[in-house]
Every structure is written in C-alpha cells, then in structure tokens.
Amino acid sequence: MILTKTYTLEDYALFCERMNDFGLFEYVDGLIVPVQSMKAVDDSLIDYVLSKDFEEKEITTIFEMPTQKHDRIVTNLYGNLFIITKRLGLIIYSQATTVAIPELNRGRNPDIILISEKEEKRNKLHQILNPLAIFEVLSKSTQAKDKSDKLTEYQQIESLQAYIIISQFEVQINVFQRLAKNKWEQEILNNLEDTFTLKFINTEIKLKDIYEGVVFEQTNEETKA
Incomplete structure (x- = not known):
C-alpha cells in the first residue's frame, strides 16, 4: 500500500506564499492542489519549496493558468x-x-x-x-x-x-x-x-x-x- 504524503495548513500557507508567481493552490485533505487542476502537486516540489534551500534552483514546473x-x-x-x-x-x-x-x-x-x-x-x-x-x-x-x-x-x-x-x-x-x-x-x-x-x-x-x-x-x- 502506497501512502500519500500529506501537509499541514501551515505548510500550505507557506507554499502558497512562496509560489505566488506560479498560480493559485487549494488545500484538500492534506494535499496541495493547483486551482486549475485535479492532480496534487508533486511531493518533491512541495518539499523543496518548504525547505531552507528554496530559491537555490529554478522552478521549471508549469501549472495551468486561467483563460x-x-x-x-x-x-x-x-x-x-x-x-x-x-x-x-x-x-x-x-x-x-x-x-x-x-x-x-x-x-x-x-x-x-x-x-x-x-x-x-x-x-x-x-x-x-x-x-x-x-x-x-x-x-x-x-x-x-x-x-x-x-x-x-x-x-x-x-x-x-x-x-x-x-x-x-x-x-x-x-x-x-x-x-x-x-x-x-x-x-x-x-x-x-x-x-x-x-x-x-x-x-x-x-x-x-x-x-x-x-x-x-x-x-x-x-x-x-
């Protein structure tokens, strides 16, 4: 059984603050999901954004934006x-x-x-x-x-x-x-x-x-x- 990693509301708030230029995100049962998507953000990206190393490398992930x-x-x-x-x-x-x-x-x-x-x-x-x-x-x-x-x-x-x-x-x-x-x-x-x-x-x-x-x-x- 594969357990999906979940995050706290505080994690979600920090992620949204740091990813403000990349779109909007929602919080669903511990998962962080782009507003324009049904699929949760990859754990590896979330962990990097929440880490002390944030901004050391370029984020290349592209999220769907409103039309x-x-x-x-x-x-x-x-x-x-x-x-x-x-x-x-x-x-x-x-x-x-x-x-x-x-x-x-x-x-x-x-x-x-x-x-x-x-x-x-x-x-x-x-x-x-x-x-x-x-x-x-x-x-x-x-x-x-x-x-x-x-x-x-x-x-x-x-x-x-x-x-x-x-x-x-x-x-x-x-x-x-x-x-x-x-x-x-x-x-x-x-x-x-x-x-x-x-x-x-x-x-x-x-x-x-x-x-x-x-x-x-x-x-x-x-x-x-």
Missing part, C-alpha cells in the same frame, strides 16, 4: 458586484483569497467571494471562515470538481447563502441558494437576457453583464448554418 474568457468573466463579476454591494456593507474578494472549511480539512480559492464587512472572520492563516456568497467560473480541467465536490463542501459552510457556477464555454449559470439549514434550491440560466436574484441581499444580476465582451467559439453546426 482570457475566465479572467474577463471574473472582471465583469467583480465590477458589477462592487457597484451593487458597496452600499450594502459587503466586501468582494477575488481568486487569491482562501475560504477555509475546517470541518472537512479543506481550503478553497473561489473566483469571487462576498462577505459582510463588519462580520468578516478569518483563522490564524488569514483564511475566510464565513463567506456569504461564492462564485466559481468553470474551467475544462476543474468543472467536475466545481459542480460536485465544491458544491458539497460549500454547502457545509453555515454562513453561505449562495453558490454560483458560471460556464466560460457557453452562456450557462447554475445558481444554488439556501432556503434553510439543509435545504437549497437550484436555478439554471442559459440566455443572455436572463437575470437572477441574490435573495439574501435582494439584488438582481443580469447575465449579459457577466458575459459582456466574452466571445464563444462556434460549433461545427453553427459554422455550417
């Missing part, structure tokens, strides 16, 4: 949410901020986080403990994780009121909103003229604002037509 469409959607979201939520006493964090899920020994880096300015709570590693809403933009390598694992994990966070999953490959948004402690509703939207309401702040968001400037690749059928 232009992904970044455009996140930028659109941030801009629209900032205008909407500023008057409501909410703060927006994007991408580099970790949400801690201590009950599950997880640390996730959503694309967008909404949290109350006055009630924000963090652990000793500065990870957020009480988000109100989380937005994830799907990538090819992580869409299964975002739709299943993360959905289950985020729903364990007592403070969370909404989890929104946004496709960058087509106009499609899945909106999950809490109705009660263990009860959620799902809404699927796939038209640019659609809107959805974040019920916990009674605020409407338009899909055309989220997808502004995003150009989708045409399918073979669309090209022939």
